[in-house]
Amino acid sequence: MKIEALFFGMSRDLAGQSPIIFELDEGVTVKKFREILVKNYPLFSELDSFAIAVNESYAEEELLLSDKDTVAIIPPVSGG
Amino acid sequence: MKIEALFFGMSRDLAGQSPIIFELDEGVTVKKFREILVKNYPLFSELDSFAIAVNESYAEEELLLSDKDTVAIIPPVSGG
Amino acid sequence: MENKIFIKLIEGELSLGECYEYVQDDSCGGLALFVGTVRNNTKGKEVLKLQFSAYEPMAVKEMNLIALKAIDMFGIHKIAIHHAVGNLGIGEVPVIIAVSSAHREAAFKACQFAIDTLKETVPIWKKEFFEDG
Amino acid sequence: MENKIFIKLIEGELSLGECYEYVQDDSCGGLALFVGTVRNNTKGKEVLKLQFSAYEPMAVKEMNLIALKAIDMFGIHKIAIHHAVGNLGIGEVPVIIAVSSAHREAAFKACQFAIDTLKETVPIWKKEFFEDG
Numbered sequence: 001m002k003i004e005a006l007f008f009g010m011s012r013d014l015a016g017q018s019p020i021i022f023e024l025d026e027g028v029t030v031k032k033f034r035e036i037l038v039k040n041y042p043l044f045s046e047l048d049s050f051a052i053a054v055n056e057s058y059a060e061e062e063l064l065l066s067d068k069d070t071v072a073i074i075p076p077v078s079g080g
Numbered sequence: 081m082k083i084e085a086l087f088f089g090m091s092r093d094l095a096g097q098s099p100i101i102f103e104l105d106e107g108v109t110v111k112k113f114r115e116i117l118v119k120n121y122p123l124f125s126e127l128d129s130f131a132i133a134v135n136e137s138y139a140e141e142e143l144l145l146s147d148k149d150t151v152a153i154i155p156p157v158s159g160g
Numbered sequence: 161m162e163n164k165i166f167i168k169l170i171e172g173e174l175s176l177g178e179c180y181e182y183v184q185d186d187s188c189g190g191l192a193l194f195v196g197t198v199r200n201n202t203k204g205k206e207v208l209k210l211q212f213s214a215y216e217p218m219a220v221k222e223m224n225l226i227a228l229k230a231i232d233m234f235g236i237h238k239i240a241i242h243h244a245v246g247n248l249g250i251g252e253v254p255v256i257i258a259v260s261s262a263h264r265e266a267a268f269k270a271c272q273f274a275i276d277t278l279k280e281t282v283p284i285w286k287k288e289f290f291e292d293g
Numbered sequence: 294m295e296n297k298i299f300i301k302l303i304e305g306e307l308s309l310g311e312c313y314e315y316v317q318d319d320s321c322g323g324l325a326l327f328v329g330t331v332r333n334n335t336k337g338k339e340v341l342k343l344q345f346s347a348y349e350p351m352a353v354k355e356m357n358l359i360a361l362k363a364i365d366m367f368g369i370h371k372i373a374i375h376h377a378v379g380n381l382g383i384g385e386v387p388v389i390i391a392v393s394s395a396h397r398e399a400a401f402k403a404c405q406f407a408i409d410t411l412k413e414t415v416p417i418w419k420k421e422f423f424e425d426g
Contacts, residue, residue, distance in 0.1 A: 079417025089285035159284025
């Protein structure tokens with residue numbers, strides 16, 4: 001399946017570009033996607049923590065990704 | 081001694097006029113002044129409660145009045 | 161302290177912009193404001209207008225005391241407390257409180273303290289005029 | 294619910310008057326407002342300007358969620374949440390929150406809830422530009 005990943009804030013500098021398309025096997029959870037991300041982009045281990053949104057909503061770690069999902073990497077926010 | 085009494089809010093209707101000059105003996109406290117007021121204007125017993133200010137500040141019951149003090153009758157306030 | 165406090169008690173329209181401009185400061189990250197407006201009903205009865213009267217010199221003193229206490233208690237930067245007297249129609253503004261502070265928590269607390277205390281201590285009285293007289 | 298909530302995420306100047314006009318209602322006695330401004334320093338370092346960027350569609354969704362929760366939790370009447378993106382100079386306004394309610398306590402609580410939650414959940418990021426680069 002194809003997943004489009006968007007990178008924001010500091011994570012965009014770490015990824016080097018945004019969006020990035022990932023070709024993944026079925027059955028990948030949000031948690032698993034984090035691991036894939038850090039494996040492919042070792043710089044991400046420098047980020048203390050980041051949330052993941054799927055299709056514009058914060059996602060639980062156990063959520064299964066589906067084909068054509070848009071995943072966003074959300075480092076700690078600082079609006080307001 | 082001469083005391084000028086100002087009446088505000090509902091107390092003005094009860095007093096019928098404002099200011100009213102009181103001629104009092106020395107040694108009258110705020111508490112005593114309340115009693116004199118209710119004695120002279122029995123309608124004041126209808127007011128649930130009222131504060132007394134002396135020279136534009138809220139006064140303790142034990143404060144002694146002095147000649148030329150301005151006393152104000154402050155029924156429950158309702159600004160804001 | 162004087163250049164941290166802006167008290168106003170006037171017959172006429174209050175200005176949110178004026179309060180904002182007074183308290184805004186480049187060292188502050190947050191402003192909290194409270195605006196009181198005249199409601200069209202009190203306990204279900206339709207209100208036509210309100211009339212506010214004050215013991216003016218004492219009201220100004222008490223508003224100033226509230227401002228001093230708010231600065232002392234919450235370490236805020238500046239505070240404006242404006243109140244109107246005279247006749248006010250529905251939707252018009254009897255009171256505005258504006259507070260600036262380096263941190264928003266203090267601004268909120270001070271703003272709420274100021275309006276709560278004003279309603280308890282400042283010698284101002286409102287008279288409500290109802291539909292049925 | 295839609296006519297109780299006014300969300301805005303724009304490049305350009307926010308308007309306190311617009312937020313005030315939106316939430317003001319003749320049935321309400323109190324309005325609480327919060328205005329965030331750009332401070333001239335962060336931890337003692339002089340700030341020149343800020344740049345705000347957002348994941349815009351999600352930021353608007355999250356702001357809307359905050360508004361819905363505030364209405365649900367505090368029973369307020371109306372709420373406006375406006376945020377700016379792009380470059381902002383010192384003293385300029387990245388965020389305004391305005392809340393109207395029959396009673397002031399609820400307005401204050403909802404306003405504070407909204408800004409606290411916005412700072413935790415809404416995907417907006419600020420980048421600070423300092424004197425020394």
